[in-house]
Amino acid sequence: EGTTSQLNNILDDLNESSKCWSWIGKEADELHAINAIFYRHDLLSLISSETFWFNEHRTTAGPAWGAKHSCACTWAHLEDATRQSIIIFNVHLDYPSQNARHHSIPVLISEINKNYNVNQVIVTGDFNNWPEDVEGTTPIQQLIILGQHASEIQQMKQAGFIDTYQHGETPTFNGFRSAGYGPKIDFVWITSNSIYRIHGETKIDDYHDQDGFFPSDHFPVYADLVVSV
Numbered sequence: 094e095g096t097t098s099q100l101n102n103i104l105d106d107l108n109e110s111s112k113c114w115s116w117i118g119k120e121a122d123e124l125h126a127i128n129a130i131f132y133r134h135d136l137l138s139l140i141s142s143e144t145f146w147f148n149e150h151r152t153t154a155g156p157a158w159g160a161k162h163s164c165a166c167t168w169a170h171l172e173d174a175t176r177q178s179i180i181i182f183n184v185h186l187d188y189p190s191q192n193a194r195h196h197s198i199p200v201l202i203s204e205i206n207k208n209y210n211v212n213q214v215i216v217t218g219d220f221n222n223w224p225e226d227v228e229g230t231t232p233i234q235q236l237i238i239l240g241q242h243a244s245e246i247q248q249m250k251q252a253g254f255i256d257t258y259q260h261g262e263t264p265t266f267n268g269f270r271s272a273g274y275g276p277k278i279d280f281v282w283i284t285s286n287s288i289y290r291i292h293g294e295t296k297i298d299d300y301h302d303q304d305g306f307f308p309s310d311h312f313p314v315y316a317d318l319v320v321s322v
């Protein structure tokens with residue numbers, strides 16, 4: 094997620110050695126944030142893409158169910174040279190409203206099912222599955238358990254999705270600090286019957302520069318996936 098200028102800065106870095114990257118997405122909220130999807134246009138063709146919002150209308154921005162800001166999802170249908178489809182839904186759910194997150198997952202599943210089967214898609218993004226009322230001194234293990242039991246996470250699992258990161262609960266929010274804090278809130282989801290399978294590395298990258306600065310207040314989450322059909 095980022096503003097147009099931030100995303101274009103990332104694009105410039107990616108294209109420094111090879112001009113093969115593009116991004117798609119629309120402004121999601123009054124802060125001009127975009128849930129972008131970056132892709133290699135030399136390897137993948139963009140078939141269709143859309144942004145929808147987590148509210149009663151879905152086609153226009155606006156907060157709902159107690160959300161602090163408008164929250165949205167960008168999806169993209171891509172094809173490789175063999176015409177194999179790759180479908181990605183990139184999500185950002187609200188914080189602090191758990192009620193908004195609870196109501197957002199049925200919207201997500203409904204939008205997926207409009208055109209696709211859940212086994213065809215990869216769902217990524219920031220699920221913000223924090224408990225609403227926590228103090229900064231709340232023990233991390235308690236936060237992890239609360240995050241695991243959050244309605245938005247349980248609904249994803251009930252819809253058949255599994256977290257591709259299978260190395261235990263590792264916090265993905267760092268708040269620009271030297272260590273993660275809280276539950277794992279960033280995900281790459283596929284279903285248990287997915288056309289995708291984990292091919293190589295899945296990890297949470299705690300990269301920071303020599304001065305201790307982080308590029309984001311979230312750690313990057315990686316999953317190396319291949320199509321298995």
